[in-house]
Amino acid sequence: MTGLLSIIRAHALAQPDGVALDPIVAPVVRWADLASRVEAMAARVEGGAPVVLSLDHGVDAAVRELALLEAGAPVLSLPAFFTAEQVDHARSACADPAALPTGTARITFTSGSTGTPKGVCLSAAHMLGVAQSVVDALGSGHAGRHCALLPPGILLETVAGFFATMIAGGTYVCPPQAALGLADPFRPDFPQMARMIAQWRITSLILVPEYLAGIVAVLEGTGLRLPDLTIVAVGGARVAPDLLGRAQAVGLPVRQGYGLTECGSVVSLETGEEGGDGSAGRPLGAMRASIAPDGEILLDGPMCLGTVGAPREPGPLATGDLGRIDAEGRLWIEGRKSALIVTSFGRNISPEWIETLLTDRPAVLQAMVHGDGLPAPEALLVPSSPDADLAAAVEAVNAALPAYARIARWREVSPFTPDNGMLTGNGRLRRQAIEAAWLEREPPFFNALEAATFRDRMRFLTIPQVRAGLAGTISRRAYIDYLGQAYHHVRHTVPLMQAARARLLDRPPLVAALDDYIEEETGHEEWILSDIAAAGGDADAARASEPHPATRAMVDHAYARIAEGNPAAFFGMVYVLESVSVALAQRGASAVAERLGLPPEAFTYLTSHGALDQHHMTFFARLVNGLPAGDRLAILSMAQEMFALFGAVFASIDLEETLDAAA
Structure with missing residues (x-):
């Protein structure tokens, strides 16, 4: 037993009429009913190979997640955006239970720096410990109505959203993705997303920066406000300071966070006392962060068990991210080590710095900055609307940049998505895949036609x-x-x-x-x-x-x-x-x-x-x-x-x- 079922039973006794799950499109599930369903399903779970879980958000997915955790059955979580090849690779890698480290409760396949899925193995104690540290840092006062917005199968939502809500005694609002405006094959329907968040009286969210920018734009353009929200946690990439200011201006209580799959998805999180200043907050729980001489963030503390077929090497985890720790112990994320651009003038430039400025412009939906070895950075840009003026957006960004970091050339391209292999599930650019498609040679005509x-x-x-x-x-x-x-x-x-x-x-x-x-x-x-x-x-x-x-x-x-x-x-x-x-x-x-x-x-x-x-x-x-x-x-x-x-x-x-x- 993991102890989470005991917590759910305790909530059933403390609040008999309390709602544990609200799928919106179906009847709610109260705490006592949830405990019974989880216990009954857990009793039917058989051991052996990992259980594949690939469902849209809803009651069925939530009960299965809890029952498998309670039964101690390893779960192979497969996001819906995985390609058939990635699914086959993940299933094949996990077919032999002996390949999993002892105590594995969840195998999460991430894209990795090369785009080849890597199965990270996590224990139940680790995931629940991270969830508890989130609750400890924020307090149970935020345990109202948390809405699942990130795609199903994303570890960040499972641990910091679902498990944390169960621990804190809140209501997990888990509608199908389409109900939130996330079924559009080209881009999210942010007006629908904002309307549903308001209509369902949501109090907390976990977002990636792109979702935050979309919601902020809707609030700015319509006058709609979301006063029920008490916390909006944002992770996955650095958030532009201007976007943070715009979010605060429309009343969004944004808190930045930082994490990696190997660390159970959350390493640090602003608690509110930082004032939303742009840091990613202090490390949570027993996690410790330090900075290597080259600026790379190193982490030590509770970690994954390893990857499929390979136990974790002892010692600090080299994250590949660049950052700093200020005098107050707060972590600041400043880019990716592997993505650093070194121009022919010898200047080091973090592309994320320029990308956040570009995507903060209303005309730019997505941007990838490149230019290693070139005199100046260049960019691949995706327009946000049929009439988007990308040239004006680049001009405005260049005006705010020092001369060595200004964009020399740019090209309009089609969107980066998980479906075409150029975006991870939580919104990060897969730079090598994008470079292979657009930069290493003249792109195939079909790519150019799409753009x-x-x-x-x-x-x-x-x-x-x-x-x-x-x-x-x-x-x-x-x-x-x-x-x-x-x-x-x-x-x-x-x-x-x-x-x-x-x-x-x-x-x-x-x-x-x-x-x-x-x-x-x-x-x-x-x-x-x-x-x-x-x-x-x-x-x-x-x-x-x-x-x-x-x-x-x-x-x-x-x-x-x-x-x-x-x-x-x-x-x-x-x-x-x-x-x-x-x-x-x-x-x-x-x-x-x-x-x-x-x-x-x-x-x-x-x-x-x-x-x-x-x-x-x-x-x-x-x-x-x-x-x-x-x-x-x-x-x-x-x-x-x-x-x-x-x-x-x-x-x-x-x-x-x-x-x-x-x-």
Whole structure:
């Protein structure tokens, strides 16, 4: 037994009606009920290989976490953003229980400096000791309604959020990620996030800096305030001083922290007495910090048991982070040792310093600064909106920097995400992966295409009908209308490909690709008519109907570009329609089905087409990466045009009928 179940039982006696878990989308779980569920599930746990835990936030995930901890079963925590290869690697590494150090309660695979997952093994006593040190430092007065915001499987949320809330006797608010605006495949919906935090009367959060910046921007722009919050802990990366000031100006009680997986996720945390001055606070519990001669932070104290297959080496942990300790014993984080830029003028520059200034500008969503061996730093920038002025943002940042640290050149790129392997789960840049994609050589055309059309994609995602479809908040009539327009453009897919093929007969690789597409796409319009019938619509009427003008315009434009220009431009249309269909299949289909109560037979086109298109996108990337410059220009131009034209198709769908009226 870990003792946590005993604490839960004590809370049940002290506050019989107290709420332990609030999943928002389901009934709450009170302390006595939680104790019974955990005890019953723990009794059914069998020993052996680690139990894989990869669930969205909710009651099921919380009870399983506690039961496995109580039963002493090792848990292999796999975040949802792991690739299939990373999942296979983690499962394979942990298949033999003998590879785990004695006492392992949790195996957390981190990206590591090379991007290869590394399984860190932690004991129950270590994790609960860290959680207790958080409660001791902050006091149980913050044990109100803590909301799980970080992705499931992130150790920081499990230890400092979930376990600490259980120890302190608060309510763990654990809604599914989508309910908090975190289901968007491109970026979080910060307005929804802020509204839900207010509506659910949340009192504490754990955030990464990007989430903090997004919430602050919403509060500044709308006037909304979150007076119930008593603490907002921020970790994962250094927070810009200006962002801290802005957060305080809108009433957010921000406390910076610092930690590593090897140390149970939390090393130090501001307690409030520091005044939010930019430090990461003092080390908690028995943890001790020191600074090596080269500025690296060294830690000594409670540590992990080791990694899968290798016990931990004795002695202090070299963190790879640069920092200092002030006269008050507070830890200040100043960058990464491995990421240091040494310019050709011999100046040492921490890229995080400049990155925090860049991302503090409203126009910049993400930034990575590089330039080792160059005369001056350079940057890769991701815009935050379709009309973001990155040049002005760089100019403003340079004005605040000393001459040796000013950005000499910058390039606009597509977002860094866990899905593309360029971001860790808690928001840290995977620099080597980013450098390999954008800096070591001319990036593949598919990467450049994503970057060049990112603003067009963002404009597309602002269309109310698109947002409603992805969220599922559309009526049955609107869904049937969408299917009707899909029928009218999908029935032209094969003829369009045949037209392109006829003009590309002298290019066998493209002809072969089109032949494969034609074979797979033939008959898909009939799937759509079947979906219309299953959704309660009139398939025959849809077949006989006229397309909306916007749908006709999109199809006519495609025929004209194939007939009059470079026929390879057709692949720009493929890129837009297939990348959009993947998002619609992954999010829109399930959301609409759940809201409207429609059967799976009403989503044959979306779900089947989405699965096909995920395969197609991999094939598409390989195909277009080998094309010459003229084809690439035609594909890019067509893609940008198609985002606008396809957006107009969605905008033509009537959303006036509400869900309440649609049945």
